[in-house]
Amino acid sequence: MRDSRPVLLAEDDSIDAMTVRRAFRDLKVTNPLVHAINGEEALAYLKEKTNDRPCLILLDLNMPKMNGIEFLTAVKTDPAFKKIPVVVLTTSSEQRDVVESFRLSVAGYIIKPVDYRNFVEAMRTINMYWTLSELPDEKAEDPNAHNQTLVACGRSS
Amino acid sequence: MPTTKPLLLVADRPEDALTIRRALGDLGMAERMVHTPGTEHALAYLRCVTNEKPALILLDLNAAGTAGIEFLRAVKSDPSLGAIPVVVLSDSPQRQDVIQSFDLNVAGYIVKPTDYAALVEAMRIIQDYWSLSYLPAGPR
Amino acid sequence: MNKLLLRQMEKFFGSGNSAPKELAPLFQAIGEAYDGFDADRRLIERSLDISSEELTQINQRLRKEVGERRQAEEKLQNSVSLLTATLESTADGILVVDRQGTVKGFNQQFAKLWRIPAALLATGDDHQLLSFVLDQLVDGQGFLDRVQQLYREPTVESNDLISFKDGRVLERYSKPQVLGREIIGRVWSFRDVTERVQAQEKQTRLLRELEQTSQRLERVNQELKDFAHVVSHDLKAPLRGIKTLAEWIVTDCGDQLPEEGREQLRLLLCRVERMHNLIDGILQYSRLGRIQEDKTPVDLNALVPEIVDLLAAPPAITITISEELPVLHCERTRITQVFQNLLSNAIKFMDKPAGRITVGCTGTEEAWTFHVADNGPGIDEKYHEKIFQLFQTLSARDQYESTGIGLTLVKKIVELYGGRVWVQSRLGEGSTFYFTLPRTQGEPHHERLQTSVAC
16 A cells, blocks of 8 residues: 555454455555454544554455444544545445445445455555555655555556 | 446546546547536536436546535535545645545545656556446446 | 867867857967977977987997096006016015105015015004014114105115125115105115125135235245345355365465375365355255246347357367247246256266257247257166256266256246256267247247147
C-alpha cells in the first residue's frame, strides 16, 4: 500500500485470513496485517488509541456477533474512522449486499476467489490500486516510503 | 470497468478530459465513457432519469475553486446517487484535499502523472481494480 | 149495421127491416156498442200480437245472452284452471295475502315447503298457520318483524333468505299484488335454496383452504430455496479451506513428502473437487421443478454445437449432428443440461481409439425423439433402469470421476416436459440414449416433419 501503516482484516474464517496473510507474503506487501475475527474486535482495535490507525480495512461480510454491514455502519458514522477506505472481501455475490455496501461508501467489493492463485492476483490488484491512490493521513507522510512503493510498482516518478 | 455500464468523467478543463479520454481509449475503455464539462452539467446528467446511471464516476478535481468538493457532497447526499463510487483524479496531492475527499467517502484519490505513459499505466491500474470489484447494478 | 146485431135481429124478427121502428135508436146504439167492442177487440188483438213479437225477440236475446254467459264462464273456468295449473307447477311456493294479511290463496308447493299438514290448511286459521310456520325458523322474531314491516310498506319489494332450524334455507321473495292501479295485497314466493347455499359455503371454504395451501406452499418453497442456498454456501465453505490448505502443503512441503504423501494429497484434492460437484449437482437437482425460467425459442442447431465446443472432447472423438434439429420452445438452461449431460457421458466413457458420437432427431405430429449415440463400451441390459437413479454409477468413482447425478437430471428434466428417456445398448456394442419431448403450441413452425422411425 501507499504507506506502511497496518491493514486491518476483519475476517472470521481463519483459513481465509491465512490466505490473505500468505498472499501478502507472496506479493512482498510489507504492511502489517491485523486480524480481527469479527466486527466487534475490529471496532475495538480502531478505538484503542494505542493502536496504529490502519491505512486500509479489508472487510468480510459474514461474521458472528457483528457482521460486515453492521461494522460498516458503525465506522462510517464515526468521524474518527470514516476516512479509512474499506474494501469488502467476501464470498457473497448477492446483489443486495453489493448495493448495501456501496451505499455505506465502501471503496471496493471483491469476491474471494476460490483458487489461491487467483486470490493472489486479486490481492496484487488491490495493492497496486491502493499504492497508486493517495491515502488520508493526519500525520505527515514519510516521503521515503512514498518513493519506495513507487519503485516497487515499476513506476518512475 | 465492466464494459456494460457507462463511466462518467467529470472534468472542467477540456485538456484534462482529452488526455484522460485518450488514455482510456488506448486501454479500449472509452466507448462507454460519458464526459460532462463541469460539475453542474454532471449533476444535471446524473439527475436526469432518462440517462443511464454510470457504474463509476471519475472526478477531475482541479486546484481552482471548490466546485469539485461541492459536487462530491451533492452526489454523496443524494440517495439515488450515493451508491456510485467516485474516484478523484487530481493534479497535486494536497493533503487537505485528500483528507476532505476521503471524509466525503471517495473510493480513491489518484494524482495524475504528468508523463502520458505513466498516466496510461495509472488508468490501467484503475481499470484492473474496478473490473475486479463488483459494482451495484443501477436501474436498467 | 153491425153484422152480429143484424144476425141476431134476423133471428128474432125474421128480417132486418121488420123490427119496430120505435126500437131503431136502441138497435142503433147496440150496433154502435158492438162496433166499439169490435174495434176494441181488434186493438187488443193487435196489442197482443205486438207483445207476442216483443216477447219472442226478448226471449231470443235472453237465450243469446245466456249462451254468451255460459261461454264466458267456460273461458273463465279454463283460465282459472290454467292459472291453478301454472301456480301448481311452479317450483316456488306461493302465498297470496290481502293488505290485512289474511291468506287469500296459496299453491301446494307452498304447503309442501312449509310442511303444513292438510288438516291445518283446512282450518284456514291464519294465526295457527303463522305459529306453525314460526316454530320452524331459527329467527322467528326476525321473520315476523320483516313481515310486519312489509305490511306497513305495501309498495316495497323484498328478497331475503330464511334459515330453518333443520338446516334448510328458503329464499323469500315478496312483491305487492296490484290490480289495475291499486295495491290489493302481497304475493310471497318461496324457493328451497338449501343446496345452493350449501354449495356456496363449500366453495368459500374450499377457496379459503386453497388460499392457505397456496400460502403454505409459497412458504415451503421459500424455505427450500433458503435451505438450498445455505446448504450450497455453507457446505462449500470448508471445502475451500481444505482445498487451499492442501495446495499450500503441496507448495510448502511437497518436496519433503514421500511419493505416498503427495499421492494422498492429490487424492484429497480430488475428493474436495468431487464434493464440490456433488453439492452443485444436488442443488441443481433440487432446483428442477421448483424454479421455472422463461420459455424461449431455442435453436438446437446453434445450441448443440455450442455445447460440443464447451465440452472440448479430445481430438480422437468426433461428434456429428446427423440431421437438422428443430427449434424448441423451452427453458434454455434445462435443454442445455440434457444435451450436455448425455454428451459429456458419451465422451467420458469412450473407450475406443476412434470415438464416434452422433446427435440426431426424428419427429411426429406429437413429439420429437432425440438420440445421442456412441460407439463406447455399451451398457449391460440389466443396468438400463438403474443408471437413471440418483447417485448411481456403474464404475468405481475413482475410475471415472462421476457424481452419478447426470442421467438423473436428464430423466427429471425430460419427464418434467412430459417426455420419456431410455437407452438402447448392449455390452460391447455402444449405446444410444433416446429421449422424447412433446411438441408444444409455442413451438415455431418447423417445416421439416419426418415420419417417426420405430425406436
